[in-house]
Amino acid sequence: MVGVSPKIAPSMLSSDFANLAGEAKRMIDLGANWLHMDIMDGHFVPNLTIGAPVIESLRKHTNAYLDCHLMVTNPMDYVDQMAKAGASGFTFHVEVAKENWQELVEKIKSAGMRPGVALKPGTPVEQVYPLVEGTNPVEMVLVMTVEPGFGGQKFMPNMMDKVRALRNKYPTLDIEVDGGLGPSTIDAAAAAGANCIVAGSSVFGAPEPGDVISLLRASVKKAQPST
Numbered sequence: 001m002v003g004v005s006p007k008i009a010p011s012m013l014s015s016d017f018a019n020l021a022g023e024a025k026r027m028i029d030l031g032a033n034w035l036h037m038d039i040m041d042g043h044f045v046p047n048l049t050i051g052a053p054v055i056e057s058l059r060k061h062t063n064a065y066l067d068c069h070l071m072v073t074n075p076m077d078y079v080d081q082m083a084k085a086g087a088s089g090f091t092f093h094v095e096v097a098k099e100n101w102q103e104l105v106e107k108i109k110s111a112g113m114r115p116g117v118a119l120k121p122g123t124p125v126e127q128v129y130p131l132v133e134g135t136n137p138v139e140m141v142l143v144m145t146v147e148p149g150f151g152g153q154k155f156m157p158n159m160m161d162k163v164r165a166l167r168n169k170y171p172t173l174d175i176e177v178d179g180g181l182g183p184s185t186i187d188a189a190a191a192a193g194a195n196c197i198v199a200g201s202s203v204f205g206a207p208e209p210g211d212v213i214s215l216l217r218a219s220v221k222k223a224q225p226s227t
C-alpha cells in the first residue's frame with residue numbers, strides 16, 4: 001500500500017472547555033499531530049458546541065493544526081469566519097452540500113484552509129467520490145463511525161467498508177475516522193486504511209493520554225508500513 005502519514009487528532013470535545021488552551025498544549029506535548037474541533041449548530045445535529053470565537057481564542061495560544069469538523073446546516077456561512085479565526089482544515093458534511101460543494105471547496109481553498117468532506121453513517125460512500133475526483137478536489141474524507149453530535153458513543157465497525165472502498169480507490173488520500181476510536185477499535189480502522197484518527201473520550205478519559213496517542217499511531221504505522 002502506498003503510505004499516507006498517521007495524524008492523531010484528539011477531539012477537544014472531550015477536553016475541559018474551561019481550560020482549552022492548557023488542554024491543547026497538553027495534547028500537542030503528548031504527541032498529537034492535530035487538534036480536532038467539533039463545530040455544531042444545534043440544527044444539523046441536536047447539540048451546540050463551539051464556533052469561530054472559540055477557535056479565534058484558541059489560535060492565540062497554539063500554532064497547532066486545527067482540524068475543524070463542521071456539523072452545521074449551512075457550511076458556506078462559516079467559511080470566512082472560520083478562516084479569520086485561524087482554522088486550518090475545514091471539513092463540511094456532504095449531506096448539506098449536494099448543490100454547492102464546488103463553490104464551497106473553492107471558497108475554503110481561497111480562504112487558505114484545507115477542504116475535507118464528511119459523511120454520516122447512513123450516507124453511501126459513493127456520494128463523496130465526485131468531490132475527491134473533481135478538478136478542485138477535497139483533500140480529506142472523514143468517515144463518521146458514530147452518528148454525529150456527541151462524544152463517547154460506540155464505534156460502528158460496518159463503516160470500515162467505506163474506509164476500505166476509499167483506500168482502494170485513492171491510495172494517497174487522507175482518510176479520517178471519527179467516533180468511538182480507541183485501543184479496542186483502532187486496529188480495525190487502521191487495517192481498513194484510515195490514517196487520520198480522531199479520538200476524544202478514549203484519550204481524555206485515559207489515565208495516560210500520551211500512551212493512547214502512541215498506541216493509535218503505532219497501529220496506523222503497523223497497518224501501513226511504508227509510512
Ligand SMILES: O=C(CO)[C@H](O)[C@H](O)COP(=O)(O)O
Pocket residue numbers: 011013014036038069071146147148149150151152153178179180181198199200201202
Ligand atoms: O464528531 C464528533 C461527534 O459528532 C466527535 O469528533 C467524536 O464523537 C469524537 O468523540 P469520541 O472519540 O469520544 O467518540
Ligand SMILES: [Fe+2]
Pocket residue numbers: 011036037038069178198
Ligand atoms: Fe468530529
